[in-house]
Amino acid sequence: MYQQIADALREQIADGRLAPDAKLPTEAELRTMYDVSRETVRKALGLLVNEGLVVSARPQGHFVRRRQPMVFRPQAEFRKRPHSKEMDAFMTEFSAEGREPRQLIEVAIVEPPAEVAKRLHLQPGALVAVRKRVRYLDGEPFNINDSYFPLDLVRDSEIMRPEDITRGANEVLAELGHRQVRALTELYVRMPTPDESRRLDLGPGTPVGYHLLTGFTEEGKPVRVAITVLPGDRHVISHELFREEAP
Amino acid sequence: MYQQIADALREQIADGRLAPDAKLPTEAELRTMYDVSRETVRKALGLLVNEGLVVSARPQGHFVRRRQPMVFRPQAEFRKRPHSKEMDAFMTEFSAEGREPRQLIEVAIVEPPAEVAKRLHLQPGALVAVRKRVRYLDGEPFNINDSYFPLDLVRDSEIMRPEDITRGANEVLAELGHRQVRALTELYVRMPTPDESRRLDLGPGTPVGYHLLTGFTEEGKPVRVAITVLPGDRHVISHELFREEAP
Numbered sequence: 001m002y003q004q005i006a007d008a009l010r011e012q013i014a015d016g017r018l019a020p021d022a023k024l025p026t027e028a029e030l031r032t033m034y035d036v037s038r039e040t041v042r043k044a045l046g047l048l049v050n051e052g053l054v055v056s057a058r059p060q061g062h063f064v065r066r067r068q069p070m071v072f073r074p075q076a077e078f079r080k081r082p083h084s085k086e087m088d089a090f091m092t093e094f095s096a097e098g099r100e101p102r103q104l105i106e107v108a109i110v111e112p113p114a115e116v117a118k119r120l121h122l123q124p125g126a127l128v129a130v131r132k133r134v135r136y137l138d139g140e141p142f143n144i145n146d147s148y149f150p151l152d153l154v155r156d157s158e159i160m161r162p163e164d165i166t167r168g169a170n171e172v173l174a175e176l177g178h179r180q181v182r183a184l185t186e187l188y189v190r191m192p193t194p195d196e197s198r199r200l201d202l203g204p205g206t207p208v209g210y211h212l213l214t215g216f217t218e219e220g221k222p223v224r225v226a227i228t229v230l231p232g233d234r235h236v237i238s239h240e241l242f243r244e245e246a247p
Numbered sequence: 248m249y250q251q252i253a254d255a256l257r258e259q260i261a262d263g264r265l266a267p268d269a270k271l272p273t274e275a276e277l278r279t280m281y282d283v284s285r286e287t288v289r290k291a292l293g294l295l296v297n298e299g300l301v302v303s304a305r306p307q308g309h310f311v312r313r314r315q316p317m318v319f320r321p322q323a324e325f326r327k328r329p330h331s332k333e334m335d336a337f338m339t340e341f342s343a344e345g346r347e348p349r350q351l352i353e354v355a356i357v358e359p360p361a362e363v364a365k366r367l368h369l370q371p372g373a374l375v376a377v378r379k380r381v382r383y384l385d386g387e388p389f390n391i392n393d394s395y396f397p398l399d400l401v402r403d404s405e406i407m408r409p410e411d412i413t414r415g416a417n418e419v420l421a422e423l424g425h426r427q428v429r430a431l432t433e434l435y436v437r438m439p440t441p442d443e444s445r446r447l448d449l450g451p452g453t454p455v456g457y458h459l460l461t462g463f464t465e466e467g468k469p470v471r472v473a474i475t476v477l478p479g480d481r482h483v484i485s486h487e488l489f490r491e492e493a494p
Binding site: 085087182183208213214 | 479487
């Protein structure tokens with residue numbers, strides 16, 4: 001029975017009858033509507049909270065979660081402007097007025113995590129420089145972006161300073177003789193670790209996209225791994241595809 | 248305290264000391280190791296189950312979840328073979344021996360879901376043909392792939408028959424005069440709906456990637472929406488990026 005109540009509410013959320021931020025019927029109202037116990041109503045609401053569709057804000061009640069995702073476009077790495085008018089329109093649709101991004105940057109020299117060492121083909125003992133960023137939008141943490149570079153390549157460069165690099169770290173790498181001409185991206189979909197939940201202030205039922213980008217030079221040398229943690233309730237990840245052959 | 252126990256186990260899973268399918272220490276062993284109550288041990292294990300890192304198989308105990316993801320490569324839409332040797336190596340690494348894909352296909356004429364109607368620019372009342380597929384690997388459901396076409400475009404074509412189309416539905420569309428030359432992809436990361444959980448036989452703590460691909464003709468007319476539901480524990484979604492400008 002609680003499944004049926006959840007199904008009915010989910011359908012109303014999906015088709016917009018219950019809009020973002022709308023208040024759901026109260027527990028008492030749902031009990032009367034469906035002639036069921038408080039227990040059953042609570043199980044139905046709990047299911048929707050776990051699915052990330054509804055937030056519980058006691059004592060006011062339950063509300064439809066507002067999802068206003070930000071477009072994450074891995075292709076911006078190599079071309080700032082999209083090529084198709086469809087992508088332009090799509091990004092315009094998702095860009096909200098008055099949202100001001102802000103970021104905290106931290107730089108460190110560390111032993112690389114195993115997944116980074118493997119992708120950068122590092123010898124045991126080799127160190128990496130990491131630029132760790134948390135990006136905020138309207139004061140809320142939006143995503144985590146950590147970029148790893150073999151220390152040998154970037155020592156004493158601008159990359160080691162905890163400030164924004166206006167022309168981009170990729171441009172600095174190119175000036176150092178390590179221009180990235182292609183990249184391989186991997187996206188894993190999973191629940192957050194407790195540390196990610198804390199840093200990103202995630203609610204229950206919020207999975208993340210774990211995005212790894214490995215950048216290669218013309219000679220096929222991996223020179224950078226960027227790891228982005230994207231909360232599912234705040235992002236849509238988008239690509240343009242073309243029939244034309246890439247070089 | 249249960250967080251610390253979970254952290255320690257998580258670290259061992261991450262660095263491979265606890266390999267896929269390995270048995271975790273028993274509840275009794277963990278109680279002795281950390282000198283804590285059964286309650287605390289259970290909370291620690293419950294946390295790892297919810298994160299999808301561990302499976303509980305009573306009465307045998309808890310085991311490290313094996314993740315052997317399949318590469319989902321949206322770019323295969325327009326080029327079968329990857330272009331970089333890095334992507335080739337990556338796909339080889341993830342291809343497992345002896346895994347036989349199999350699929351069930353179902354065709355229907357339906358009113359389009361709102362998200363499909365919007366992307367296909369359909370008038371109210373216009374119908375769509377949908378080819379619904381569930382793909383199995385080694386007898387397990389791997390993903391759901393539903394492709395929607397404006398009914399006006401594909402009526403009486405091969406697309407309406409519930410059989411595999413060897414040369415691909417895209418080729419049939421092209422023969423009908425609606426060749427897709429570009430596409431826009433959107434990926435949303437969220438918890439599964441109960442229906443998806445059932446169709447894909449998902450365990451607890453398993454989010455999904457919800458992938459929409461809209462295909463456009465040269466004139467910018469949308470002629471197809473493909474929706475793929477990708478369980479996070481069974482897929483890695485991967486792209487190649489190139490610095491060279493697309494046309």
